[in-house]
Amino acid sequence: xxxxxxxxxxxxxxxxxxxxxxxxxxxxxxxxxxxxxxxxxxxxxxxxxxxxxxxxxxxxxxxxxxxxxxxxxxxxxxxxxxxxxxxxxxxxxxxxxxxxxxxxxxxxxxxxxxxxxxxxxxxxxxxxxxxxxxxxxxxxxxxxxxxxxxxxxxxxxxxxxxxxxxxxxxxxxxxxxxxxxxxxxxxxxxxxxxxxxxxxxxxxxxxxxxxxxxxxxxxxxxxxxxxxxxxxxxxxxxxxxxxxxxxxxxxxxxxxxxxxxxxxxxxxxxxxxxxxxxxxxxxxxxxxxxxxxxxxxxxxxxxxxxxxxxxxxxxxxxxxxxxxxxxxxxxxxxxxxxxxxxxxxxxxxxxxxxxxxxxxxxxxxxxxxxxxxxxxxxxxxxxxxxxxxxxxxxxxxxxxxxxxxxxxxxxxxxxxxxxxxxxxxxxxxxxxxxx
Amino acid sequence: xxxxxxxxxxxxxxxxxxxxxxxxxxxxxxxxxxxxxxxxxxxxxxxxxxxxxxxxxxxxxxxxxxxxxxxxxxxxxxxxxxxxxxxxxxxxxxxxxxxxxxxxxxxxxxxxxxxxxxxxxxxxxxxxxxxxxxxxxxxxxxxxxxxxxxxxxxxxxxxxxxxxxxxxxxxxxxxxxxxxxxxxxxxxxxxxxxxxxxxxxxxxxxxxxxxxxxxxxxxxxxxxxxxxxxxxxxxxxxxxxxxxxxxxxxxxxxxxxxxxxxxxxxxxxxxxxxxxxxxxxxxxxxxxxxxxxxxxxxxxxxxxxxxxxxxxxxxxxxxxxxxxxxxxxxxxxxxxxxxxxxxxxxxxxxxxxxxxxxxxxxxxxxxxxxxxxxxxxxxxxxxxxxxxxxxxxxxxxxxxxxxxxxxxxxxxxxxxxxxxxxxxxxxxxxxxxxxxxxxxxxxxxxxxxxxxxx
Numbered sequence: 001x002x003x004x005x006x007x008x009x010x011x012x013x014x015x016x017x018x019x020x021x022x023x024x025x026x027x028x029x030x031x032x033x034x035x036x037x038x039x040x041x042x043x044x045x046x047x048x049x050x051x052x053x054x055x056x057x058x059x060x061x062x063x064x065x066x067x068x069x070x071x072x073x074x075x076x077x078x079x080x081x082x083x084x085x086x087x088x089x090x091x092x093x094x095x096x097x098x099x100x101x102x103x104x105x106x107x108x109x110x111x112x113x114x115x116x117x118x119x120x121x122x123x124x125x126x127x128x129x130x131x132x133x134x135x136x137x138x139x140x141x142x143x144x145x146x147x148x149x150x151x152x153x154x155x156x157x158x159x160x161x162x163x164x165x166x167x168x169x170x171x172x173x174x175x176x177x178x179x180x181x182x183x184x185x186x187x188x189x190x191x192x193x194x195x196x197x198x199x200x201x202x203x204x205x206x207x208x209x210x211x212x213x214x215x216x217x218x219x220x221x222x223x224x225x226x227x228x229x230x231x232x233x234x235x236x237x238x239x240x241x242x243x244x245x246x247x248x249x250x251x252x253x254x255x256x257x258x259x260x261x262x263x264x265x266x267x268x269x270x271x272x273x274x275x276x277x278x279x280x281x282x283x284x285x286x287x288x289x290x291x292x293x294x295x296x297x298x299x300x301x302x303x304x305x306x307x308x309x310x311x312x313x314x315x316x317x318x319x320x321x322x323x324x325x326x327x328x329x330x331x332x333x334x335x336x337x338x339x340x341x342x343x344x345x346x347x348x349x350x351x352x353x354x355x356x357x358x359x360x361x362x363x364x365x366x367x368x369x370x371x372x373x374x375x376x377x378x379x380x381x382x383x384x385x386x387x388x389x390x391x392x393x394x395x396x397x398x399x400x401x402x403x404x405x406x407x408x409x410x411x412x413x414x415x416x417x418x419x420x421x422x423x424x425x426x427x428x429x430x431x432x433x434x435x
Numbered sequence: 436x437x438x439x440x441x442x443x444x445x446x447x448x449x450x451x452x453x454x455x456x457x458x459x460x461x462x463x464x465x466x467x468x469x470x471x472x473x474x475x476x477x478x479x480x481x482x483x484x485x486x487x488x489x490x491x492x493x494x495x496x497x498x499x500x501x502x503x504x505x506x507x508x509x510x511x512x513x514x515x516x517x518x519x520x521x522x523x524x525x526x527x528x529x530x531x532x533x534x535x536x537x538x539x540x541x542x543x544x545x546x547x548x549x550x551x552x553x554x555x556x557x558x559x560x561x562x563x564x565x566x567x568x569x570x571x572x573x574x575x576x577x578x579x580x581x582x583x584x585x586x587x588x589x590x591x592x593x594x595x596x597x598x599x600x601x602x603x604x605x606x607x608x609x610x611x612x613x614x615x616x617x618x619x620x621x622x623x624x625x626x627x628x629x630x631x632x633x634x635x636x637x638x639x640x641x642x643x644x645x646x647x648x649x650x651x652x653x654x655x656x657x658x659x660x661x662x663x664x665x666x667x668x669x670x671x672x673x674x675x676x677x678x679x680x681x682x683x684x685x686x687x688x689x690x691x692x693x694x695x696x697x698x699x700x701x702x703x704x705x706x707x708x709x710x711x712x713x714x715x716x717x718x719x720x721x722x723x724x725x726x727x728x729x730x731x732x733x734x735x736x737x738x739x740x741x742x743x744x745x746x747x748x749x750x751x752x753x754x755x756x757x758x759x760x761x762x763x764x765x766x767x768x769x770x771x772x773x774x775x776x777x778x779x780x781x782x783x784x785x786x787x788x789x790x791x792x793x794x795x796x797x798x799x800x801x802x803x804x805x806x807x808x809x810x811x812x813x814x815x816x817x818x819x820x821x822x823x824x825x826x827x828x829x830x831x832x833x834x835x836x837x838x839x840x841x842x843x844x845x846x847x848x849x850x851x852x853x854x855x856x857x858x859x860x861x862x863x864x865x866x867x868x869x870x871x872x873x874x875x876x877x878x879x880x881x882x883x884x885x886x887x888x889x
Contacts, residue, residue: 043688046697046719078692213707216681216700226682284719 787888
């Protein structure tokens with residue numbers, strides 16, 4: 001063990017193209033997608049038969065049979081079966097939180113290499129039996145005599161056939177994530193035009209990134225899909241303006257959130273490869289970036305004044321302060337586009353004097369960012385957002401971006417900020433720096 | 436891959452009674468297989484300097500060598516005619532070969548070694564040149580007359596080539612690895628570059644793993660012949676870097692993991708592709724011992740209907756990318772080292788032309804031109820460059836051909852069947868060995884002695 005923590009290196013990543021739900025990957029399970037993505041990573045970095053420190057991943061929508069999802073993926077992959085693995089789950093923050101866990105272990109010298117990320121399918125979602133039926137079945141299972149069983153069987157009712165389908169809503173508010181985001185958008189006065197512009201830019205940037213081959217070593221095709229099928233290279237503000245609102249409809253004319261400026265339900269998986277500099281050198285693998293630091297915040301969106309997806313607004317100032325940085329000290333900002341309005345509300349909050357003073361406890365707001373540095377190769381609005389997969393996608397993408405740039409202003413190493421909002425009022429943020 | 440049902444039927448008892456010509460089942464290489472399945476006749480006419488070392492090579496492989504034809508079936512017949520200078524020597528060769536071919540076993544190997552006609556002429560006069568050239572026609576004819584999967588090939592050996600220069604070629608042509616290489620004439624000169632791989636210097640080269648320690652790059656490796664090349668080179672001990680377009684990445688990853696290599700998704704026609712390939716190889720390996728330019732596409736049209744898109748797409752992938760990548764690797768100066776080998780996949784139609792494939796044929800013929808022009812240039816660095824020209828190979832592509840065309844393609848060769856992707860791969864494996872430095876600037880056909888373009 002080392003007395004001073006070292007920095008974990010981000011070596012690269014792999015993901016499969018993200019597919020809109022009930023589409024190309026309708027019959028693929030989380031285990032299928034995670035195993036394939038892991039094998040793609042193995043192929044890219046020549047890790048067949050290799051024992052890694054650990055593989056950490058998770059899924060938000062998960063079958064009970066997948067209790068050991070990541071370990072099962074490792075066993076089905078070309079990695080050495082002696083590679084340990086475990087699952088984590090922090091909603092949309094899963095992938096980035098997994099990367100933080102792996103990076104920390106590497107920093108402490110506990111492991112030399114690791115893979116982090118996640119997978120999600122909205123197509124092959126677990127459907128549970130009706131809660132009434134479940135209770136009867138559990139009781140039957142526990143019954144000791146035939147008589148007891150028959151008595152319990154008599155309690156079965158036709159209505160219990162109706163299954164329990166997972167919903168994209170917060171258990172404590174009953175509101176969907178989109179409805180929550182619509183409240184925040186209204187609060188911050190985020191305009192429809194601004195949201196559509198952000199969405200169009202996401203599509204434009206991701207399409208351009210594909211065109212210049214930026215994703216050649218980040219994505220491996222799967223089931224015949226070679227690019228994210230949510231991507232609309234010809235998307236434009238004009239086309240997006242024609243869509244009707246889908247969230248916050250009670251606002252009438254003031255509703256701003258459409259299917260175009262919100263992420264669709266998506267299937268996919270993404271992983272990032274991390275390691276120590278020494279491990280990378282031994283394996284002749286490139287170090288694209290170093291994992292500098294990370295922070296996770298949570299807000300009380302149930303009883304408090306904060307919006308469901310606004311935790312990163314709190315996490316970032318804490319992270320900046322600890323690292324002696326300002327919000328302007330970055331060459332790239334990867335702010336997860338759960339909804340265009342979420343990104344824009346977050347930026348507005350960081351620019352707001354009152355908010356800085358009253359809520360963040362800062363003398364001055366963090367201030368504006370150079371928007372040309374935001375999600376430069378597109379983000380979730382274009383690529384899609386399989387919940388737990390987004391963190392792995394962003395870590396690998398940003399690592400490559402800072403590596404390409406090399407140095408930023410004044411010759412310092414290029415630096416990037418990741419900000420991911422998550423259900424349950426949580427937010428995970430991190431800093432990567434060019435190696 | 437399509438299956439050759441006629442071959443299977445022709446090998447049934449009923450077909451035999453009906454007199455249907457039998458399509459032989461070719462013996463192919465499997466790991467652990469002996470060089471030869473039976474004894475070999477190794478002899479020479481005159482004072483050939485190769486017969487003895489070749490006999491030793493065969494004996495070392497564990498097989499029995501005889502110096503004249505007896506009652507036994509022969510797995511191979513090797514006649515060293517490098518000292519042949521006169522028509523009397525040809526008559527002596529005939530006296531050996533006539534009884535020998537009768538004793539040649541199924542999938543037997545007949546290998547002649549002869550002098551270069553030009554050298555023979557300069558040294559011993561016109562009759563020597565005529566004698567040398569006669570061997571060329573002789574071997575092509577024997578190949579056509581042999582049955583049951585037996586092959587005949589000729590090594591034309593330069594006068595100044597040391598005996599060991601032919602070793603890897605002799606092993607290839609005697610073994611089952613050369614199953615579909617028939618009626619070929621291959622020139623072996625003074626070896627270019629180190630015959631031993633620097634990376635494998637510490638450990639003796641195992642005959643099982645002739646490519647041990649070598650880093651091989653294969654383009655177009657996701658499917659078909661490219662995937663077979665990757666599998667075969669990995670089997671022979673090479674460390675693989677498999678390359679294909681990003682859209683083929685799903686299969687490419689499987690090939691990489693199957694072979695324990697790495698996948699590089701790269702459109703080789705991209706402007707920055709050579710630069711990215713060089714950077715990747717420098718980072719990951721620091722060397723390239725074998726570069727296989729295999730990637731190729733077809734966009735068939737009669738020339739009268741050929742549009743620029745079809746033309747350019749095929750020329751860019753099949754030829755321009757090879758030119759640019761080779762140029763970049765040579766300019767880099769560190770990746771290709773003494774003993775490195777380049778093998779390009781041309782095509783039989785690049786030699787003979789093919790209706791409806793003007794673009795493809797131009798690209799594949801262009802490859803031959805490139806190989807011949809680069810051979811003396813790369814030789815200065817101890818590197819060789821050769822081409823293989825596959826004939827009718829059973830792939831997904833040929834499986835899609837109309838039945839008539841496919842059957843015709845399969846049968847118009849001396850072995851009366853299509854080759855397999857592995858046959859092309861084995862040939863590349865031979866040319867890719869450090870030990871094969873004697874063969875440079877050559878085009879080896881893998882076509883079962885096809886009549887097309889011959």
